[in-house]
Amino acid sequence: MLHSTWVASLIIIHCTLLVSSNNILLGRQLSTIQDKTPPTLNQPQSTTLQPSVVSPDSRSQVDGNGEGSPFFNSTKLPTPTIVVRQGTKDPAEFQTIQGAVNSLRSLTGPQVIYVHQGVYREQVYIDYEAPLIIYGRKPRTGGKNFVTLVFTLSAKEAKSNQASATLNVLKDNFALYYLDVINEFGNTTDNQALALNAEGDRQGFYNCAFKSYQDTVRAYKGVQLFSRCEISGAVDFIFGRSANTWFEQISIPILKGSKEPITASGRRLNDTTGFFVFNNATVYSAGALAGSAYLGRPWGKGATVTFQNSNLTDVINPAGWLAWSPKDPRTEKVKFQEYGNFGPGAQGDRSYATPLSAPHLPENILGSNYLNWVDYSYRPIIKRSQPSTTTLTIKADTKSNLAKRPAKQATLKQ
Numbered sequence: 001m002l003h004s005t006w007v008a009s010l011i012i013i014h015c016t017l018l019v020s021s022n023n024i025l026l027g028r029q030l031s032t033i034q035d036k037t038p039p040t041l042n043q044p045q046s047t048t049l050q051p052s053v054v055s056p057d058s059r060s061q062v063d064g065n066g067e068g069s070p071f072f073n074s075t076k077l078p079t080p081t082i083v084v085r086q087g088t089k090d091p092a093e094f095q096t097i098q099g100a101v102n103s104l105r106s107l108t109g110p111q112v113i114y115v116h117q118g119v120y121r122e123q124v125y126i127d128y129e130a131p132l133i134i135y136g137r138k139p140r141t142g143g144k145n146f147v148t149l150v151f152t153l154s155a156k157e158a159k160s161n162q163a164s165a166t167l168n169v170l171k172d173n174f175a176l177y178y179l180d181v182i183n184e185f186g187n188t189t190d191n192q193a194l195a196l197n198a199e200g201d202r203q204g205f206y207n208c209a210f211k212s213y214q215d216t217v218r219a220y221k222g223v224q225l226f227s228r229c230e231i232s233g234a235v236d237f238i239f240g241r242s243a244n245t246w247f248e249q250i251s252i253p254i255l256k257g258s259k260e261p262i263t264a265s266g267r268r269l270n271d272t273t274g275f276f277v278f279n280n281a282t283v284y285s286a287g288a289l290a291g292s293a294y295l296g297r298p299w300g301k302g303a304t305v306t307f308q309n310s311n312l313t314d315v316i317n318p319a320g321w322l323a324w325s326p327k328d329p330r331t332e333k334v335k336f337q338e339y340g341n342f343g344p345g346a347q348g349d350r351s352y353a354t355p356l357s358a359p360h361l362p363e364n365i366l367g368s369n370y371l372n373w374v375d376y377s378y379r380p381i382i383k384r385s386q387p388s389t390t391t392l393t394i395k396a397d398t399k400s401n402l403a404k405r406p407a408k409q410a411t412l413k414q
Helices: 002-024 056-062 098-104
Strands: 082-084 113-117 118-121 125-128 132-135 147-151 167-169 174-177 180-183 196-206 209-211 217-227 230-232 236-239 244-247 253-256 260-265 275-279 282-285 291-297 304-308 335-339 348-351 393-394
Touching: 082 098, 098 113, 098 167, 132 180, 253 260, 260 304, 260 393, 282 291, 291 304, 291 335
Parallel strands: 082 113, 113 132, 118 147, 125 167, 132 174, 147 180, 167 196, 174 196, 180 209, 196 217, 209 230, 217 236, 217 244, 230 253, 236 260, 244 275, 253 282, 260 291, 275 304, 304 335, 348 393
Antiparallel strands: none
């Protein structure tokens, strides 16, 4: 009898550990579809943006009346329901961010996680269904964030691009405030290493920093707003496929590489979603040589990216945009647009550019009801001034602006 009880206990413990481990490492088991390879005709084509899967009750708890969300509201953030503090002895608190996220499995409804000051060395996966806020201590005006989430993992080692991300947000109705998210492996052109993988509708990232070298931010699908954030890197460091993403007042420091494209839009020709808009951005060198960087290149043949009302310093090459590679340019149907930009980098004979007579509006990217769910203090601000009178012109495809993809990345799986 005692022997049977002992064996049964071991089986229960083993199963419990196995379930827990599978939940925590879910992101490592994502599909192995090749990342950053040419989209092929037999791949599924997206049609329209899929609606959020959260219930109407959850929506009503976060939606406002057109003046911002009462839940996602930095002027009066909700009282934390879960607290993270390094070295805590309080049994009601958690020492890691992932530990706090794991505790959500037994909860329902909107939740708020507060993270105390510190450097948290861990990888975090978030898939909680209900609305969720994670925020750190608010920095002083113009000051640095007090909370840093950092991990060191390459896509090659992780066996997929998104599995390398320091932070995976795989949910709708989410907001992150006042955190720096870093993948320390990202330091050379031969290494894809994500800081953030964002997959979900109505995601907001406010006053955060995302740092790596190649593929820093993967805004892959859904609807997202990045407002007053910093995103740094050197190669394709803001990329995705079907996400409609608005980048508002973000800083883009460009690290030194060979040719440094900021964006890599993977939108396919028949897709109806997959649009990056950078509004009121500031693009500058953080080591890159003058004229060595580009606003983007097409990962997909339907790549769609706009920079508008943005300060482009002399780090941006006069050609503005790149082809994907010498043998595979993918530029015939791209929509690379600019409006009202200024600074030395806004001047020049642009390659592959599409004329734009007026700025894009956030409701056309984030949805007609975006002012119900965004943090109103971080909402997009549109300047309706006339386009810049710089020497910006548009020219046909030229061979001089072809970028070669690092060879070591060609066969990397997602």
